[in-house]
Amino acid sequence: MSEAQVSQAPRTAPGARSGSFGRGLGAWLAQERVFRLIPFVAVEVIFVLVIIIPFLLTIYISFLKWRANRPFEQAYLSGFGNYQAVLTDPGFWSALGRTFYFAGAAVTLELALGFVLAMLVARTVRGKAAYITILLVPMMIVPVVVGYNFTMLYIDSGPINQLLAPFTQAMGLDPRIRWLSDPVAAQWAVILADVWQWTSLTFLIFLSGFSALPRQLVNAARVMGASAWQIFWRVELPLLRPAIVIAVVIRAMEALKIFDPVVLLTAGGPGTSSQSIAFYLWEQVWVFNKFSFGAAASIILLVIFAVLIFFGIWLLVRSSAAVGRERAA
Amino acid sequence: MSAVAGMGRAEAERAGARNVRRRRWRVVLRHAALLAWVAVIMFPIYWMIATSFKEKHEWVAWPPHWLPHDPTIKNYSQIFVFDVQRSGVAREATEQPFNVWGPLADSLLICTLSALVALLLGTFLAYSISRFNVGGRHFRHAILMIRMVPPIVIAIPLLMYYAIMIPLATEAVLGTRILLFDTRVGVSAIYIATTLPFVIWMMLTFIEEVPYTLEHAARMMGAGRMYTLRRVVLPLVASGMVVTFLFVFILNWAEFLLALTLTHPDVVTLPVLLNKFQSASEGRLFGPQAAIGTLITIPVVILGVLIQKHLIKGFSFGTIRK
Numbered sequence: 001m002s003e004a005q006v007s008q009a010p011r012t013a014p015g016a017r018s019g020s021f022g023r024g025l026g027a028w029l030a031q032e033r034v035f036r037l038i039p040f041v042a043v044e045v046i047f048v049l050v051i052i053i054p055f056l057l058t059i060y061i062s063f064l065k066w067r068a069n070r071p072f073e074q075a076y077l078s079g080f081g082n083y084q085a086v087l088t089d090p091g092f093w094s095a096l097g098r099t100f101y102f103a104g105a106a107v108t109l110e111l112a113l114g115f116v117l118a119m120l121v122a123r124t125v126r127g128k129a130a131y132i133t134i135l136l137v138p139m140m141i142v143p144v145v146v147g148y149n150f151t152m153l154y155i156d157s158g159p160i161n162q163l164l165a166p167f168t169q170a171m172g173l174d175p176r177i178r179w180l181s182d183p184v185a186a187q188w189a190v191i192l193a194d195v196w197q198w199t200s201l202t203f204l205i206f207l208s209g210f211s212a213l214p215r216q217l218v219n220a221a222r223v224m225g226a227s228a229w230q231i232f233w234r235v236e237l238p239l240l241r242p243a244i245v246i247a248v249v250i251r252a253m254e255a256l257k258i259f260d261p262v263v264l265l266t267a268g269g270p271g272t273s274s275q276s277i278a279f280y281l282w283e284q285v286w287v288f289n290k291f292s293f294g295a296a297a298s299i300i301l302l303v304i305f306a307v308l309i310f311f312g313i314w315l316l317v318r319s320s321a322a323v324g325r326e327r328a329a
Numbered sequence: 330m331s332a333v334a335g336m337g338r339a340e341a342e343r344a345g346a347r348n349v350r351r352r353r354w355r356v357v358l359r360h361a362a363l364l365a366w367v368a369v370i371m372f373p374i375y376w377m378i379a380t381s382f383k384e385k386h387e388w389v390a391w392p393p394h395w396l397p398h399d400p401t402i403k404n405y406s407q408i409f410v411f412d413v414q415r416s417g418v419a420r421e422a423t424e425q426p427f428n429v430w431g432p433l434a435d436s437l438l439i440c441t442l443s444a445l446v447a448l449l450l451g452t453f454l455a456y457s458i459s460r461f462n463v464g465g466r467h468f469r470h471a472i473l474m475i476r477m478v479p480p481i482v483i484a485i486p487l488l489m490y491y492a493i494m495i496p497l498a499t500e501a502v503l504g505t506r507i508l509l510f511d512t513r514v515g516v517s518a519i520y521i522a523t524t525l526p527f528v529i530w531m532m533l534t535f536i537e538e539v540p541y542t543l544e545h546a547a548r549m550m551g552a553g554r555m556y557t558l559r560r561v562v563l564p565l566v567a568s569g570m571v572v573t574f575l576f577v578f579i580l581n582w583a584e585f586l587l588a589l590t591l592t593h594p595d596v597v598t599l600p601v602l603l604n605k606f607q608s609a610s611e612g613r614l615f616g617p618q619a620a621i622g623t624l625i626t627i628p629v630v631i632l633g634v635l636i637q638k639h640l641i642k643g644f645s646f647g648t649i650r651k
Contacts, residue, residue, distance in 0.1 A: 036461035039453035054486035140633030157391035
């Protein structure tokens, strides 16, 4: 109410005195109902120009029959042909399945490691700040550089093979193992690079969760004679649930995008055994120039991800609402 | 506590000593576990820096050299060549000079420009969301959705948009073909759109800490809206804006997929340059690659360490209590 009264004053006063167009425009913009929408409209215009229109164009192209060897003007409508081609392509489905496998394995490891590390750091007194600084470093490193670093570790004359040499030689094997030439090892190379980098993010989320734990509650439980085990399972873990939900949602959505380490470490190989869905689509469009196929695949993928994103956001909203209720109580 | 009180004194002392010993062991184990993980984190980074100072016969020597045997800065001088043409063709492929200045300038320009624009727009919108509830209750979550869409899904439409629709449309309307594919403006535009959600989320946490009564007082005393925003709100969130700017800068600096797919061959950002080496046909240039990797990594790690305290707040998504 009072806000509305305040906004009256600058609107009428200068406008009445001068009546010039510039002042009038300024006064019009200063009204709350206009002013509040300026940034909103500006950002929406950017989103429409950079994201919405390209998607509408892509929907149109996904119904065309068009390849790079022919100019765009000669493309013709082909109905659902591209969608059928994508949905019946075994490469698409196996890349999609593999992406879920990568994300599942990586996120599970990251959650477990990040949780344990955050718990250890939260209970440390000496050197706590130094540990936090160092444990957050991987997050800052460019993923492409992480991919490069891990190729250096995995190559046949790399340090990992040297560390394993006593064991491999005892078994009578050549210690210079080509890890990235083996399908399973290549997949785990990608997963481990992701774990190395993003455990720092789950650690960060859990650390802020641990530092937000109400001390009085934990102390009260201890005074009442609860064991450390009971305090952890019955007091701390339930209080950390919002942090866990946030870590799972954010990391899972990010891990499903996995692309950089695949390109840098394995280039999808050997064969197609470590292709993620992002890599698969990139190869279809940028290497094989199957544009309309890529457009259809991109729309299908958007639909699949929209479902996942809605579910993830729903989980986030629900957990943040729970935090709000707790705070109010 | 009450259990201890019930015991005899000697017994309690013995139990206390046992507890102290057990606690000391726990502290030692905790530090051992943390230091082990620190080693895991530091080793790949160390290995890259060590490789960047190695001669070419040491890059893939077996057994690997844990320290460069004769340290050299050759790898750095090889990538910092100003004029590739004038320095002539190298006798060996591994001594081929590379010009990292162009990609460095491209990266700096694109990242700074897009982070600045995203910061201005995002701060303004975050203010509007916080004060006037623009876009409704779930708008901030709707914004987050954009961030969650995989970049490859955005890259394919953008390729067609930049390479086909905009040239055709501008030719029809303006008479000249404007190409956004492989331009700094094109890459910056998509970076602005993809980082806006982060800016809005981070700035919301900072702006919501500024009490509304301050602005109200300024408005009551006759200050205009823009004046209030500039003189009352912005100074209070200035440090938050710096942190957000640096964070978005780091995000753009690290971005690879969109830069790889929307540029070729004119605009080259540093991650794309590093990737080019990876698929080099003339033998792998591990040394110069390590030098570029070190060059990309050091500045952002320093920036990241500077803002890490604020990141803890920014990533808590409201779970942390003040």
